Amino acid sequence: MRLIIKDNGDVASAYAANYIIERIKKLSPTQQRPFVLGLPTGSSPLGVYRILVEKYKAGEISFENVVTFNMDEYVDIPRDHEGSYHSFMWKHFFSHVNIHPANVNILDGNATDLEAECVAYEAKIKAAGGIDLFLAGIGEDGHIAFNEPGSSLASRTRVKTLAYDTIVANSRFFGNDFDLVPKMALTVGVQTVLDAREVVVIALGPRKALAVQRCVEQGVNHMWTLSALQLHPRSMIICDEDATLELQVRTAKYYKDIERVAQSQGFEQVFPSKILTGFPPQSIQASIVVDETQSPSVSSPQSTTSYLLRASPATEYSTISRSPSPDFTPDRMGSRIGDPAFTRRLTPAPERQELQDRSKTLLPALALATSVNSVNA
């Protein structure tokens, strides 16, 4: 995982926006092979959208052949309600750029069959050839999309109940009225995000600092679902200084140094072209099969960790040749020290210990004497 630390939110947002633009340009998308972009809502990505719009208006980027998939949407809120994510996306992004409405995908929180809507959404992503780049934000509790703490890291698009903290945080979009905030949402799963060929997270402000710390410095943990990114071969968190407040100075310095060195060397992470360009999209008609009897999250509990650790680096980095690790041969530490005094086994022989345990139950004092003797033996 890369961690890009910028001086402030504006610089961080500009970095993220430019990164996305560069990715789109590099692919030079066509109608047949569009760039598939995953998109978030919330306050952190606002700056990114603003700059993307500016760059579009300046003629630096076109979204004509960009297909978008949004992460989530509330359940049971009128689609054009100002708090809906449809409205958010329209207001901050879609209304300003040349994206075609047919290329825009957002979960329908008013679908009669929410489960089927989720299954169809996964199928649509697949039909579009998978997501090239998923832009994401991060919740204060480390959630990615609406994958609240405790969400399965192997989860896929599904209906979720919102955590209390999230409802409170989002009430600012509903006139600070707690009761008006929808309590359920449809969201892509952690695994849906991890399936993207690239994940870029934008985290701004001191309130995100703890989440960044948990996801960068601590282990993979379902209580901080964004930490699953550690298993992604090509992920990046872009943050401002404030969002690093909880990190160890050493960690922040380390990541800054890496970027500095990389920049001075003109080094950009090089990925095999297959990862960047993905696979041709399948025909949409053929692939949307809504199987209502099978919930995707239940039917595909394939282990995330094993899939990622095995598949990604080992097979996809074929251009980088590494010698395979030698087979494991157990040996004794003592044997590595030249001194002959250590060549004999210092720990009790197993068979003796067994004997010892048996005698311990009979006579503890004797057992103690035996053990002392055995050391001397």
Place this chain on the structure above:
Amino acid sequence: MPSVITSPTSKTGISKLTNCRIAGGDALIWKDIWVSSITGKILQSQTAFYDELITPDEVIDLGGRIVSPGFIDCQLNGAFGFNFSTLLDDMPQYGKQLQDVNKKLVETGVTSYLPTVTSQTGQLYQAVLPYLGPSGASRLASAGSESLGAHVEGPFISPTKHGIHDVSVLHNPSTYSDLEHVYGKSNINPGSPGSGPIPVKMITLAPELSQAVPSVIIPQLRSSGIVVSIGHSEATYEQASSAVSAGASMITHLFNAMRPLHHRNPGIFGVLGSAGRAERPYFGVIADGIHLHPTTVKIAWNAHPGGFILVTDAMHTMGLEDGRYEWRNGGGKDWIIKTGGEVVLEATGGIAGSAVSLIECVNNFLEWSGASVPEALKAVTGTPAAMLGLKGVKGCLDAGADADLVVLRDEVVDGGVVRLGVDEVWKFGKKVYEKGV
């Protein structure tokens, strides 16, 4: 600079105006507007995008200019040489001349208006009113400015506050049928369902003329959907108040042709402070710099900003060269002299309407009052629309409203005063005028 980016998709008839500040509410806000030339309305763009999957045919960058709803003039006696109070031997010719006026008028930013007929004989009213009724049903952008119905200013007005109206044609109404007799029944009474709107939209009368006015006539007109405006009147505060309580909702050119404010009887002006239990009425103000002192305009606005409507009261000399022009007035003919924005009756030297355009009134008002641009624009858009019962249809930029727009350039002149200029005019979702093109 403004540019047009044309999208290659099939024709949807939709134009997106972008990079503009819109003046629909209390502040200028940066917002795009989508208009459809097919429905002639402002689109709910988000719904169009998500539901109908449509994108605009053209995106028009307005370079930061202001978009206002089209202007509404509630008192216009004629323009570009054509006087609405005119009897022609060949009346169909009247309709043609009216169409010419509409096409020219729209270029001043006035996208809809009330053609106003002064105190005249019944014969003239009955001949011209059928031409002056609401003309928007065809929704033809090329027809230019749209009549929202006629404004008949008289002849039921006070003989002592007649202004330049011909006293010999004035009447005292004792019953409602007196009005029917003068205007013609079909011009003020709703017809059978489906027969179309009635030609008259507003009547200026003096409420003190008879007891029947507040008790019978005003309620009867209200029930037909006609706006009753107090004007050319000697009404006291009490008489004006009871007229408002009876349903009068407008005052015609406040301060002109009425008693001035007296501290012990504030007269008609007094209802701007309070009209008893009734809501305070709307009022028209002529901000041409001649009819009223600038401070008087400011006082009126401060008294009741929500009712403040700018009107031109322009004569047919509006848009013509300075000079001496014939004017049909009631029973006979008079001559009026136009000098710049000033129009006087040759015989008496009395003020005879104005020759200003509505945008000039807006600019004067901006200069005199210190009002903000959206507040000033409201006086020629949202407020008159509300007065005419057309809220949400005219005078606003909400989705579903008619796509009548004015694109304004603004420049700050001496003293930090903002001056507006009409750059483009859109009618029913189509651009009908562009400055210099």
